[in-house]
Amino acid sequence: MLDINLIRKDPEKVKNALLKKIDNVDFAELLEWDKQKRDLTHKVESLKARRNEVSSLIPRLKKEGKDVTEQLSEMKKVSDTIKDLDSELERTSDKITEFLNGMPNIPADDVVAGGKENNRVISEWGNKPQPSFTPKDHMTLAVSLGLIDYDRGVKMGGNGFWLYKGKGAILEWALLNYFVASHLEDNYEFILPPHILINQCGYTAGQFPKFADDVFRIEADDKKESTHFLLPTSETALINFHRDEILKEEELPKKYFAYTPCYRKEAGSYRASERGMIRGHQFNKIEMFQFTTPENSDKALDELIFKAEKLIKGLGLHYRVSKLAAQDCSASMAKTFDIELWIPSMNEYKEASSCSNAHDFQSRRGNIRFKRTDTGKNELVHSLNASGLATSRLFPAILETYQQSDGSIIVPEVLRPYTKFDKIV
RNA sequence: GGAGAGAUGGCUGAGCGGUCGAAAGCGGCGGUCUUGAAAACCGUUGUAGAGCAAUCUACCGGGGGUUCGAAUCCCUCUCUCUCCGCCA
Numbered sequence: 001m002l003d004i005n006l007i008r009k010d011p012e013k014v015k016n017a018l019l020k021k022i023d024n025v026d027f028a029e030l031l032e033w034d035k036q037k038r039d040l041t042h043k044v045e046s047l048k049a050r051r052n053e054v055s056s057l058i059p060r061l062k063k064e065g066k067d068v069t070e071q072l073s074e075m076k077k078v079s080d081t082i083k084d085l086d087s088e089l090e091r092t093s094d095k096i097t098e099f100l101n102g103m104p105n106i107p108a109d110d111v112v113a114g115g116k117e118n119n120r121v122i123s124e125w126g127n128k129p130q131p132s133f134t135p136k137d138h139m140t141l142a143v144s145l146g147l148i149d150y151d152r153g154v155k156m157g158g159n160g161f162w163l164y165k166g167k168g169a170i171l172e173w174a175l176l177n178y179f180v181a182s183h184l185e186d187n188y189e190f191i192l193p194p195h196i197l198i199n200q201c202g203y204t205a206g207q208f209p210k211f212a213d214d215v216f217r218i219e220a221d222d223k224k225e226s227t228h229f230l231l232p233t234s235e236t237a238l239i240n241f242h243r244d245e246i247l248k249e250e251e252l253p254k255k256y257f258a259y260t261p262c263y264r265k266e267a268g269s270y271r272a273s274e275r276g277m278i279r280g281h282q283f284n285k286i287e288m289f290q291f292t293t294p295e296n297s298d299k300a301l302d303e304l305i306f307k308a309e310k311l312i313k314g315l316g317l318h319y320r321v322s323k324l325a326a327q328d329c330s331a332s333m334a335k336t337f338d339i340e341l342w343i344p345s346m347n348e349y350k351e352a353s354s355c356s357n358a359h360d361f362q363s364r365r366g367n368i369r370f371k372r373t374d375t376g377k378n379e380l381v382h383s384l385n386a387s388g389l390a391t392s393r394l395f396p397a398i399l400e401t402y403q404q405s406d407g408s409i410i411v412p413e414v415l416r417p418y419t420k421f422d423k424i425v
Numbered sequence: 426g427g428a429g430a431g432a433u434g435g436c437u438g439a440g441c442g443g444u445c446g447a448a449a450g451c452g453g454c455g456g457u458c459u460u461g462a463a464a465a466c467c468g469u470u471g472u473a474g475a476g477c478a479a480u481c482u483a484c485c486g487g488g489g490g491u492u493c494g495a496a497u498c499c500c501u502c503u504c505u506c507u508c509c510g511c512c513a
Contacts, residue, residue: 041475045482052444052482055494059443068493075493246435246472376454378472 001364002103004096008034017106020113020326030099037092044085051078101209104331105361111326111335118325119338125309126318128342133405137345138396141403142168145424160266160281167424171398171411172284174418175391176259179286182311183257183388188288191258193237196228204243204366205236206332206358216263216281230263235385238289239362246378247370253292253300257388260285283392290384293370294360297382301335301357304386308339308353311389314414317397318342320349334359341397352393355386 007014011027018025054071061068112118129135142148147168153161164172184190196218202208207215218228231237238258247254261282288307292300305321312319322338329336333356340349360380363369369378402410409424416422 038475041482045475048483049481051494056444058493062443072493079493 001100020107021104033092033096040089047078047082105334107326108335114325115327119322121320121322124320128318129401138399141399170419174415177418178414188255188257191256193258195231195260197231198228201236201240205239214265232264233262234258234260234287239383242368243366249370249373253290256289258287285390286388288386288388291381294382297357300384305337305355308386308388315412332358332361341393343396344400350393353387353389358383
């Protein structure tokens with residue numbers, strides 16, 4: 001959520017920053033409500049002060065045996081007025097909240113305006129594989145080697161699902177183990193969160209209310225509104241780890257990582273080119289997460305990108321890093337870098353990790369603060385997340401990159417301690 | 426799933442419908458004492474909003490109600506704990 005104080009102080013500045021991300025912004029109405037809210041607050045609070053004053057006077061007068069009917073009838077009126085003003089105040093506050101809930105995060109100063117076309121590749125690593133034979137695509141390889149079973153996956157989960165089997169499952173699990181070992185090495189704390197979350201979690205993360213349709217809702221009993229949903233990424237869980245908490249400055253940064261499958265509707269996003277395992281309703285991902293002080297969040301983002309790159313380098317896969325333009329960052333994020341893997345058969349780079357700094361956007365929604373040691377004041381933390389990593393893009397990249405002329409796959413060295421085999425035939 | 430108990434400040438735990446933002450203890454912070462520390466003693470100690478400020482307002486799980494006035498009474502929801510049943 002945006003900071004209303006920022007808008008109050010310099011609406012033009014906030015507006016110009018937001019215009020990098022959305023087509024138009026008009027704060028006129030909001031500022032009007034905001035003013036109205038403060039007027040009402042002032043009015044209702046002085047009435048309450050009056051009520052408190054007389055309410056403590058009444059028992060004293062009674063004790064002295066004096067008549068209090070006059071006070072009682074005045075207070076009756078005052079109380080009625082308070083009730084009216086309070087509900088008006090609530091309506092105004094709701095309008096403000098609703099408005100702010102609809103606003104995306106303010107892009108960081110160094111994030112450029114516009115959509116995908118303005119994304120900028122800032123680095124590349126490795127080379128595209130140049131096989132001396134005609135390479136196969138990952139679907140063909142996965143099926144012929146018995147690693148992925150698409151037909152049976154669909155039999156169980158319906159369209160958009162697959163299953164891993166045999167050495168495919170082992171390879172998938174090896175990837176996850178490789179990531180876990182790396183994060184533990186770097187002293188990130190391992191979290192295995194619930195996969196079914198309450199709606200508040202989606203709100204804190206910034207997915208609700210605007211993007212509530214992108215996730216699988218858990219149907220409620222009788223006709224009540226659904227209260228739970230399947231997490232679309234463990235970020236949604238992790239941001240809520242410290243919800244409504246006040247951390248100590250010296251315990252920041254807090255560094256976590258979690259493994260969960262990610263469940264997404266991906267409604268209407270089916271594309272023939274993304275068959276295979278590029279896009280499904282469920283995929284495995286390990287997510288890194290940090291809570292930091294505002295002054296340290298940029299540094300933390302660098303660290304997360306470095307860690308994600310380290311994992312891919314270890315696998316020897318060709319990738320590039322892009323800095324996203326404002327519109328390509330998700331609503332909650334101020335700045336995002338994507339790490340994209342080269343998928344030979346698609347002749348394209350596909351996102352394997354998205355590394356973002358949300359600034360205080362999520363922590364304001366989740367009321368996640370820390371106490372400054374020197375001033376004793378509470379401030380909102382900054383939150384950051386980065387995939388480390390999603391396997392659904394890695395698996396295809398590995399198959400296609402490490403395929404041999406005889407159709408076998410060489411297992412990247414870093415995974416062999418976990419697979420216990422070095423070749424898939 | 427059945428039965429019961431409960432939800433109060435960082436923690437433990439009192440609380441009569443009328444100065445209760447809330448006793449007490451612990452913890453934290455500051456001080457006295459001490460070569461230093463401990464102990465002891467004294468003081469202090471929540472969050473948020475409005476206002477230039479003095480100050481005011483709200484918050485005792487959430488929401489609603491009764492009342493001039495609610496932590497305290499009523500309704501409702503959520504959560505936690507105990508016991509029984511079931512179960513990986």
